Amino acid sequence: MPNKQRINYLFNQCLQQQETIAERGELNQYMMDASLKDIVEECMLEAFYTDKPKESLPIDTQDQILTAIYSSSTKTRNFTLSKTLWRWTSVAAVFLMISVPLIIKTDLHEKILQFSFINNGEKTSVENQTRVEDSLVNESATLEMVDGTKLYLPTLAIGTKISRNGLIVQKSAQNELLLKYELESLHTKIKNAHHTIKTPKGVKYKLTLPDGSIVHLNAASKLVLPYSFSDSSRNVELSGEAYFEVVKDKRRFTVFSQKAGIRQEVKVYGTSFNISAYSDDDSFTTTLVEGSVNVHNLNNKKVSWLKPNEIATYRPTGIEIGKADIDKNLAWINNIFYFEEEELDNVIKQISRWYDVEFKDVPDLPQQKLWAQVSRDIQLIDLLSIIEKTYAIKFKITGKEVYIVN
Amino acid sequence: MKYNTELLHRVSLGDEIAFRKLFDAFHPNVYTTVFRITNDEYIAEDVVQDTFLKVWMNRVDLDEIENFEGWLYTIARNITFNILKKGKNYKQYLAEEGESSLLRIYSNTDYDVQDKDFQNLLQKAIHRLPPKQQQTYKLLKEQYLKRKEVAQILNVSPETVKYNIDQAMKSIRAYCLAHMKDMPLVLLLHFYSKYF
Incomplete structure (x- = not known):
């Protein structure tokens, strides 16, 4: 029965490419021996850390392997929005x-x-x-x-x-x-x-x-x-x-x-x-x-x-x-205004970008937050009336300007 | 140090350039070690592919692995012994059944190829191949043509046929391995490439 030292020696001989034919045969025999499984596996792990001259795979083979790995994964997750x-x-x-x-x-x-x-x-x-x-x-x-x-x-x-x-x-x-x-x-x-x-x-x-x-x-x-x-x-x-x-x-x-x-x-x-x-x-x-x-x-x-x-x-x-x-x-891509706990300040910025209007006399109301999901196809006046219900304010549209009345 | 946590982090995010760096840093040691111990360059090549496939598949967890090097080598070692064991069984099987059994394996009538799931998976893997590789695979592996004959039919050089079949086999192997827990036969595909 070989001891760990012997197996380690054989591994090393192989790693340094100095093994004799007899040693190679001996190692092959041990590698396949179920009763030596634990020792052999331990030695194998150590073999990775042993210093040795290293070879790379040919570049073509490397590329093929990486291509195979990338192509193996199931299709990239489809983003539901898109x-x-x-x-x-x-x-x-x-x-x-x-x-x-x-x-x-x-x-x-x-x-x-x-x-x-x-x-x-x-x-x-x-x-x-x-x-x-x-x-x-x-x-x-x-x-x-x-x-x-x-x-x-x-x-x-x-x-x-x-x-x-x-x-x-x-x-x-x-x-x-x-x-x-x-x-x-x-x-x-x-x-x-x-x-x-x-x-x-x-x-x-x-x-x-x-x-x-x-x-x-x-x-x-x-x-x-x-x-x-x-x-x-x-x-x-x-x-x-x-x-x-x-x-x-x-x-x-x-x-x-x-x-x-x-x-x-x-x-x-x-x-x-x-x-x-x-x-x-x-x-x-x-x-x-x-x-x-x-x-x-x-x-x-x-x-x-x-x-x-x-x-x-x-x-x-x-x-x-x-x-x-x-x-x-990303709601904007789906043509939706999506306000979630939004402050008035941000709400009117989004509205003015979409409807090309300018808000005047904007009050500072940090406590009041808006929750709403509204299609961007909605008329400005309808959208504003929704917002009026959340904030205690009134809007007055004059041309391209929207005045806020507290 | 050949790698750092930033590199692993980038791999964990799916950064293929970072993965390439990781591959460059570690594959020579995996390849050389397995090649020297098994004395079989095909096995060593397969171990490299299977090992890094596993790294890529588990990339999201890379951030949490404390000793990446140890983890990588353990995977590589386990894959090596798995392949050796399967190879031994397979050689035994060949010895008992004779070389003609290879043809039967490919005509899907024998051995564990009968497994429907595996057949489906294999077909899927083949379908996913780019047209040139698919053609090459079918002519070589399903119609048993010689490489030279395939080269003539496809009007390409025998080297191109070799390149395409190598890539096809690798992709099939990776795909099957990625989608099945245990893949006895596919693990041995490189044997077939040597015989045909």
Whole structure:
């Protein structure tokens, strides 16, 4: 009967590749001997810690193993929202290649002339034109290109495809854009050259970025795309709010946002998350739905890792991680106002972003909290009457202004 | 130290780049140790795959494991002995039944391949393969064609056929292992790849 010492010796001989044929045979015999199981297993564990010349697997084999491991897992958890999300947008997204008269004009004035047909063909006075101009600027979703060309997105017919400045823009459905880089722009690097997509109050857009990632851009928000994505990174800039479904590839996807006291970068490879970075909010929030992201505080270079269902709240004082309420934070994608123990202050911020109104004489009522889930299709006046029931206040709508009467 | 808690934490969040780093740091020791002890590079390769599959499947708990290295080596050791034991049974079975039994295993009429659950799982695993690998697998493993013949049919080089079948076998093995507690036959798939 061999003792542990003998088995250890045989193991070592093998590990150093010095075993004789007889020793190899002896070890093989012990390895299969059920009565030696415990000793052999103990020696085997020690063998891992023994110093020895090590070999790696060929790179091809390594890649194959990792591919096999990743592909083995059951499909990544489907985020329930995304199934119901945007169902309405998929209605008849017909891709007609219509050649439209170029309604993209760098000169805003020409734009207004083209737009005069909106007023039933009536000639508009200069004052009216100014008003149209203002409303166009304020109410249209726009895409502003590197050279200053501005596309007024509502004026594009569905199916329209425009190629300019290295970017192919296709309006695939109402409030949806497909963006692709032209081949040449992929090989051109221009620093500080951007395309900017802006949504006004009350309008959301769904964007498919050149890498296939999907961005739901909330109202009153702005997404800045570089002239092209580099080979190693995909960097965009956000102000306002957006829900990202980032397609996994080897280039890191970074979302940069900033305002006074806050400079943030959210870095991911492939995952779904929501960023709210409105400059009139006290804080930026990043809500992770699945995968992993890290949130960089560029002011002090600190990095926070988020797990799914966690939210990072970044105030000028720093970043805090907490448990996220996904339903609440992503309700806007489902076209819902979701107020849960919400203070009046936050409630009216959300309302003013959606209905494009300004609240006046807002009282400070920190004790009173609102609970409500309301469709965003509701009329402003109906929504306000719901809120009136919670807070002991009355609203008075005057044009674009809402006065609060205590 | 070859790893740190931050790396494990990142793996626990599903970060594939962190997992790759972990794999790079530890697989050479697992591979070399098992190869030297078993004197079988195929077994060593399978142990590496099965071990890291287990790490990946249990990644959410990585944060709570105090001694990762010890945990990893224990898994690797247990998998090694499991494969050796199965291999011994299998060789015995081959010796008793003769080489022709291999064909019967593949035509699903014998041994534990009869297990319906396993068959279903295997079919699912095959279905999940990318088209090229699926074709290669079917021609090689279900129609028993030679690698050269498959290369001709698919109009690719024999090296490509080898690469595709290697990846297919690994993916099938990982998928089956991930979805069944005990997978006697699939653990032995590498034997088949050697015979065919």
